[in-house]
Amino acid sequence: MARGTKLFGWILISPTLAVLLFLAIFPFAYLIYLSFQRFDPFISSNITFVGFQNYVTLTKDISFPIILENTFVFLAAVVLLVFAFGLVLALMLRNPFPGRNIIIILIMIPFMLSTAVIGTLWRISLQPFGYVNYVVTFFHIKPEAWLDRTFGSPTYVMIWLIIAAVWELTPLIFLILFTGFNSIPKELYEAAQVDGMSSFRQFRIITFPLSRTTIFLALFFAFLFPLRSFGLVYNLTYGGPGIYTATLPFYIYLTGVSFTSPYAGYGYASVLSILLLVIVSVIVIVLNLITRGQEVSGFYER
Amino acid sequence: MRGRRKKIMSVVIKGIVLAAFLVFFLAPVYTLVIESLKPESQWLTGTLFPTRLTLSNYGAVLHGRIYRQVTYIPPIMGYMINSLIVSLAEMVISILLGSLAAYAIQRYRTGGSFLSGWIISMMFIPPVGVIIPLLIYYTRLGLYDTLTVLIISGLIFTLPLAVWIMIAVYQGIPTSLEEAAYVDGFGRLRTIFRFIYPVALYGFLAVGILVFVFSWNSFTIPLVLTSSTSAQTLSVYISEFQTLYGSVYGPEAAAGVLMSIPTVIFVGFIVKYLGKGLVSGFGKR
Numbered sequence: 249m250a251r252g253t254k255l256f257g258w259i260l261i262s263p264t265l266a267v268l269l270f271l272a273i274f275p276f277a278y279l280i281y282l283s284f285q286r287f288d289p290f291i292s293s294n295i296t297f298v299g300f301q302n303y304v305t306l307t308k309d310i311s312f313p314i315i316l317e318n319t320f321v322f323l324a325a326v327v328l329l330v331f332a333f334g335l336v337l338a339l340m341l342r343n344p345f346p347g348r349n350i351i352i353i354l355i356m357i358p359f360m361l362s363t364a365v366i367g368t369l370w371r372i373s374l375q376p377f378g379y380v381n382y383v384v385t386f387f388h389i390k391p392e393a394w395l396d397r398t399f400g401s402p403t404y405v406m407i408w409l410i411i412a413a414v415w416e417l418t419p420l421i422f423l424i425l426f427t428g429f430n431s432i433p434k435e436l437y438e439a440a441q442v443d444g445m446s447s448f449r450q451f452r453i454i455t456f457p458l459s460r461t462t463i464f465l466a467l468f469f470a471f472l473f474p475l476r477s478f479g480l481v482y483n484l485t486y487g488g489p490g491i492y493t494a495t496l497p498f499y500i501y502l503t504g505v506s507f508t509s510p511y512a513g514y515g516y517a518s519v520l521s522i523l524l525l526v527i528v529s530v531i532v533i534v535l536n537l538i539t540r541g542q543e544v545s546g547f548y549e550r
Numbered sequence: 551m552r553g554r555r556k557k558i559m560s561v562v563i564k565g566i567v568l569a570a571f572l573v574f575f576l577a578p579v580y581t582l583v584i585e586s587l588k589p590e591s592q593w594l595t596g597t598l599f600p601t602r603l604t605l606s607n608y609g610a611v612l613h614g615r616i617y618r619q620v621t622y623i624p625p626i627m628g629y630m631i632n633s634l635i636v637s638l639a640e641m642v643i644s645i646l647l648g649s650l651a652a653y654a655i656q657r658y659r660t661g662g663s664f665l666s667g668w669i670i671s672m673m674f675i676p677p678v679g680v681i682i683p684l685l686i687y688y689t690r691l692g693l694y695d696t697l698t699v700l701i702i703s704g705l706i707f708t709l710p711l712a713v714w715i716m717i718a719v720y721q722g723i724p725t726s727l728e729e730a731a732y733v734d735g736f737g738r739l740r741t742i743f744r745f746i747y748p749v750a751l752y753g754f755l756a757v758g759i760l761v762f763v764f765s766w767n768s769f770t771i772p773l774v775l776t777s778s779t780s781a782q783t784l785s786v787y788i789s790e791f792q793t794l795y796g797s798v799y800g801p802e803a804a805a806g807v808l809m810s811i812p813t814v815i816f817v818g819f820i821v822k823y824l825g826k827g828l829v830s831g832f833g834k835r
Contacts, residue, residue: 256738257660264651264709268672271706275683282683337571340564351568353817355575360813360820362767364785365806367792369582372799377596379581415575420824427825462829472674479769483789497678504682505774517682524679532671 276525282518289514290507302515306523309511311491311499319475319495322410326474327467329414334421334466339451342429352426359419367483370412371395397488405485405493412484417473421466428462429455464539471531475524496524586803590617593799607800611808621795626805628779629787632697633809636772636783637765639701640708644761645754648712653742655713656720657728666717673710677770680706685774695776700783703771708761715760715827719753720746756823763813763820784809 286298306312337355341348358366373380374394381391393400394408432455440450456463478497481487487494487502494502502509504517585593587603609615614625651669654660684703688694723746731741747754772783788809791802 253658253738254660257654257658260650260654260658261660261665264647264669264713267647267702267705267709268669271684271703272672272675272680274687275680278683278687279680282686333571336567340568351572352821354572356817356821357579357814358575360763360767360817361579361806361810362785362788362813363769364788365582365810368788368802368806369578371792372585372803373578373581375594375596375797375799377594379577379596379598381596382598415578419575423821423825424828427829431829465829468674476674476676476678478676478678479773479785479789482769482773483792486792497676500678500682501774505685514682514686521679521682524676528674528676528679532674536667536671 276522279518279521279525282514283522285515287514288512298515302519305511305516306519309516311494311509314491315494315496315499318406318491318493321406322413322495323471323474325410326413326417327470329410330417330421330470331466333414333418334425334470337418337422338425338429339455341426355422356419358415359423361416363416363477363479364483366412366416366480370408370415370484374408395485395488397486400489402489402492405489409481409485409493413474413477413480416477416480417470420473421470424466424469425459425462428459428465432458461539464535468532468535471535472528475528475531496520496527500524582803582806585799586807588800590800594797607804608808610801611804615801617795617798617801621798623791623795623798623801624779624787626784626787626808629782629784630808632700632781633766633783633785635697636700636704637762639697640704640765641758641761643701643705644708644712645757648709648757649716649747649750649754650742652713652716652720653746656717657725666713670710670714673707673714675706677703677706677768681770681774688775695778695781697781699775700772700781703775704765704768707768708765711764712757712761715757715823716750716753718827718830719750719756721830723749756819756827759816759819760824760827763816766809766813 283302284297284299285295286301287295341352361369372378376391376393380394385391392404394404436454436458437450440454445453475497477495478501481493481495481498482501485493487498491499491502499509500517500520503512503520504514507513581598584598584600586607587605588597588600589602589604589606592600592602610617610623611626614623616622655666655669684699685694688699693699727745727749728741731745732738736744767785768783769785769789772781772786773789776782776786784805788802788805791798791805795802
């Protein structure tokens with residue numbers, strides 16, 4: 249390639265790089281700097297160097313293990329459920345039938361809503377006299393004030409938080425898997441049917457190998473979107489009861505923005521932010537490594 | 551005979567599972583709409599089929615109203631305009647910058663798969679993770695609580711998204727187009743604007759709508775970086791029902807419905823383009 253073309257490419261990409269460097273690399277560098285300082289704007293505007301003290305706080309903070317546990321329970325449950333639901337829906341809606349497109353559109357509606365609105369509609373559904381309490385009585389479950397932030401059961405509130413997150417994220421995972429499955433040539437399935445292959449075998453031999461890239465993409469979103477879901481916690485449970493549904497993103501908010509956690513301050517909040525970004529990076533890198541090996545043999549590369 | 555029976559059974563099971571999923575996904579949406587139409591006396595009754603419907607909650611949200619003598623619900627209009635300005639500005643910037651960057655990545659392989667992978671992964675950074683440095687920095691610059699910072703900061707998600715989808719769009723445009731233009735003596739930049747952009751127009755539309763939807767719905771950034779009605783957006787307005795106003799469910803639901811209409815009307819469009827753009831942009835970058 250001519251040198252001029254190469255330069256031209258960099259010129260085209262440079263505005264985007266500048267914006268993303270400003271929004272991602274600069275904050276990350278600043279986070280590392282802040283994590284070694286004491287900076288508590290409500291006490292004084294001075295920034296003082298404190299070495300590794302903020303990192304030591306991590307081991308002293310008795311809420312931190314709870315937060316970490318919440319985060320991983322939430323993440324694991326959401327990934328599992330979202331992927332299972334998305335897969336079932338994508339497989340069921342793969343073949344056209346009357347009314348399929350309307351069903352797809354209806355399923356996608358939750359994805360179009362803001363987390364603020366999702367918080368609202370689940371809070372209305374789960375209020376003591378909401379329809380959820382009608383439904384659960386059919387399953388012999390006692391109606392409750394599910395989201396009660398003072399007397400509520402941490403387990404129940406976490407379960408509802410997970411359900412709301414699954415409700416929010418399943419449509420996207422479904423759409424990705426559905427698109428991937430639909431790009432597989434129909435003739436392959438016709439041939440398999442002629443051979444009398446069972447539908448499970450068809451999935452194992454045709455669908456799965458030919459949509460590996462799609463499945464990894466869906467995994468990307470399934471793993472990383474729950475780690476972004478600060479808004480859902482904020483609008484649905486506000487971390488309550490106590491801090492038993494507070495995930496890491498929400499705890500960063502309590503520590504560094506609303507200053508309502510015991511170790512509030514920009515320094516400690518920076519340590520928590522770095523931890524969150526490290527978790528995200530590790531997931532991205534691991535998934536990327538797995539995908540890279542697959543991509544060459546993947547369907548879309550052919 | 552047995553084969554037919556088995557087939558009917560599988561259709562019935564499929565129908566039941568699909569119906570269950572539809573109820574799961576739509577019941578909360580229905581609740582939201584019905585709550586927004588209930589008179590104040592029925593807000594907490596949770597009935598799904600109220601006997602009397604009213605538009606008074608929408609009136610309250612549109613004009614502002616005082617409930618229980620102390621709870622003032624401000625009018626929604628200012629917030630809606632803020633949301634609109636931010637979303638439209640982000641849409642224009644994302645299309646402009648994203649289309650150029652994606653062109654370089656798709657046609658010239660600028661920066662290789664590492665750079666394109668890096669740009670796309672930026673989309674997965676949780677906004678909360680970078681919000682504290684941005685908050686401090688913007689405050690020092692005197693930009694805290696302005697629409698400008700919302701527009702700039704939102705790009706951390708929408709710009710990678712735009713690049714990602716545009717890569718898929720350019721894949722569908724044959725390179726013979728450029729070759730013909732070069733032969734006719736057009737420069738590289740003019741070729742993009744004169745020949746590539748008109749063909750990629752539907753792609754711009756797709757990216758524009760996607761960016762609009764995501765930006766309209768964004769919550770974390772406006773929540774943290776704004777504090778007054780001059781810059782707060784719709785999602786912040788709705789979240790304040792929970793944190794400031796208590797259970798004023800009717801107007802809260804009405805605000806939720808009003809906020810959701812501009813995005814839900816694009817749902818058919820999203821079904822058509824988001825999956826396709828994400829899947830092929832990811833596979834072949």
